[in-house]
Amino acid sequence: MSDLFHAAGLDKDAPRPLADRLRPQSLDEVVGQDHLIAEGAPIRRMLKAGRLSSIILWGPPGTGKTTIARLIARESKLEFEQISAVFSGVADLRKVFDRAEARRRAGMGTLLFVDEIHRFNRAQQDGFLPNVESGLITLVGATTENPSFELNPALLSRAQVLVLKRLDEAALETLLARAEKAEGRPLPLTPEARATLVAMADGDGRFALNLAEDVFLEPEGREPVGPEELARIVQRRAPLYDKGQEAHYNLISALHKSVRGSDVDAALYWLARMLAGGEDPLYIARRLVRMASEDIGMADPTALQICLAAKDAYDFLGSPEGELALAQAVVHLATAPKSNAVYRAFAAASRAAKESGSLAPPPHAMNAPTKLMKQLGYAEGYEYDHDAEGAFAGLDYFPPGMARHAYYKPTPYGFEKEIRKRLDYWTARRAGREKK
Incomplete structure (x- = not known):
């Protein structure tokens, strides 16, 4: 089976990127994905049984999705068709299905690899279903996004989702060793610079080889490159992060x-x-404010103030100076005593409010600004707390006939320890009043 390079009509000796020259020629050469391709792993089991189902390969860039799909086709003796959801439409899919139908009449099968399959809309994804069900194609989709959110349930139910891992340091080192063997010389890097290059690759094997190729352009025989010079030779990319996709939610959850x-x-x-x-940064600031109320609450009442001040500081200073205020807020929250008592209390009170309907407040809790309202009993029985012993009269402010509920239950942590003492004192005073 010819590869894409040969299909383009190029000579085998024409210049090719290092990552393409080192593309694995068998599943045994794929690194970092043993959980899928080792003996007894899902892909090996399917190939050994000769029953290849449609699959979705989900993983970060540069982890081998395209290579694995191509090798599955080769070992299954299926014709390999590849399209990208970014550049293809309905007309392109029709042509693929027509070619697959012609092959089937000739007794051959087709593996259709769809790169970035999550970029197809719902209707386009549904277009695969009859062709998958009929066996016209074996579908292998590749996506960097969570299939649960991006792919139709009907399509997911007909395909097995296999998760590829970002390449770890050992896997990336294996690729660099292959690159050195292909070039016939070691990378001219100090040990520190080599570790920096691996870190810059961020688990992406293709990117690691691209970085290595840039380094190999340095003159032979020169002194090994250190970390600072390496940064000048290659452009550092931003970490994999898409504010509109799953990484956004994963990282804020981790924070x-x-x-x-x-x-x-x-x-x-x-x-x-x-x-x-x-x-x-203001999205982060909003989430920090939420954390202050949800996870610290009254255990440290200053946490909410600190977070709001951090937001104002960022507004005032901008980036990057204002980011330090966000860091200060994060340190305050992480090191503060924790309590979700306010969060739980409000949730319980909200449930009770929905269940209890439109009960009226007790008369002593209402104002009586008019003569009629006084005649109707508004404000009757009210006692001004500041005039009572300990500034606490002990009235019950729940609706008449509704039993009291202790929604707020302070923890023994931080400032809530003191609040617990106050509540216990007031509860005893209120109980003593009710007995009279």
Whole structure:
């Protein structure tokens, strides 16, 4: 089976990018995805059984989705067709299906690889269904986005989702070793610069090889390149982050849970990741305000003030100076005593409000600005708390006939320890009044 390079009519000795020259020629050469291609793993089992189902390959860029699809076709002896959802439309799909039908009449099968399949709209995705069900094509879709959100349920139900992992340091080092073998010389990098290059690749094997190719352009015999010079040789890319997609929600979730878990260092890391990825700092500030109320609450009443001040500081200073105020807020939240008592209390009170209907307040809780309202009993029985012993009269402000509920239950942490003492004192005073 010819590859895309040969299909383009180019000679095998023509210049080719390093990543293309090192493209695996068998599944055994694919790195970092043993959970899918090792003996006994899902793809191996399908190939061994000779029953290849349609699959969705979900994973970050540069992890081998296209290569795996091509090798599956080769080992299954299926004709490989490739389209990109970015550049293809309904007419292109029709041509693919027509060619697949012609092959089927000739006794051959077709594996259709659809890159970035999540970019097809719902109607286009539905167009695959009859051709998958009839066996006209074996569909292999590739996506960097969560299929649960981006693909039709009907299509998902007919395909097995296989998750590819970002390449770890060992896998990237394997690729660099292959690159050195292909070039016939080691990368001219110091150990520190080599580690920097691996970090810059961010789990993307193709990008790692592209970076290596840039480094190999340096003259042979020169002194090894250090980290600072490496940064000048290659352009550092921003971390993989799409504010409109799953990474956005994953990283803010990681920040929120790090704060809740009092892991201040992890919280700072996720904050930095979001800012480096281009997240709107004011979106982060809004989420920090939410964390202050949801996870700290009255255990540290200053947390909410700190977060609002951080938002104002960012508005005043802008980026990058204002980002330090957000970092200060994150440190405050992560190191503060934690309580979700306010969050739970308000949720319980909200449920009770929906269940209890439109009960009126007790008369002593209402004002009586008119003579008629006084005649109707408004404000009757009210006692001014500031005139009572300890500035507490002990009246019950729940609706008449509705039992009292303790929605707010302070924790023994932070300032809520003191609030608990006050509530216990007032509860005893109120109970003593009711007995009279």
